[in-house]
Amino acid sequence: QSVLTQPPSASGTPGQRVTISCSGSSSNIGSNYVYWYQQLPGTAPKLLIYRNNQRPSGVPDRFSGSKSGTSASLAISGLRSEDEADYYCAAWDDSLSGPWVFGGGTKLTVL
């Protein structure tokens, strides 16, 4: 069981906007930054969003992150076939669960 909770799956059609949620607690998301990693099939995870809503260079502005209280969301607009991947949220946890905790991952399917 992962400390952060994500829906196991999400889907959308090309051009659509999809959101992926990540729920935590006061010891992780509630008091620390949230990070999002994208894992394309057969590859290692890659940073997608850092410090809640910042995009590394090279990440399209179709990807955006937000955080409110003990939850966070990743939004992908203008969905493209190459966005089909697993997405993981992560946060520092101040309790004995940590310090680093992840969500169980969300498999995004582009229909």
Place this chain on the structure above:
Amino acid sequence: QVQLVQSGAEVKKPGASVKVSCKASGYTFTGYYMHWVRQAPGQGLEWMGWINPNSGGTNYAQKFQGRVTMTRDTSISTAYMELSRLRSDDTAVYYCARDQGGVPAPNNWFDPWGQGTLVTVSS
């Protein structure tokens, strides 16, 4: 460019140990902590611990304490993760990942990641 290259796949019997290596290049090895993260088949990511390549100091996730040992060889810019008393549920892809900020902190992240090493535990 910054790169982490891990050792190849391993097959081990229950009760054995496995040692995975992670060779760093493109940056000062001793300047950035190294994390280890694993991913069981069809499962999410699980943080295992970190090592300070400069001092050799470590911090392990509670779940792995007593079974995991992280070490490094600064002469060849390589970090190692050894897991002992292997069980079938240790079957997973093991990743090394550099701490982007140097020293672990809530405002840092993992970048880059190694390509992963599949460890299969089977009798």
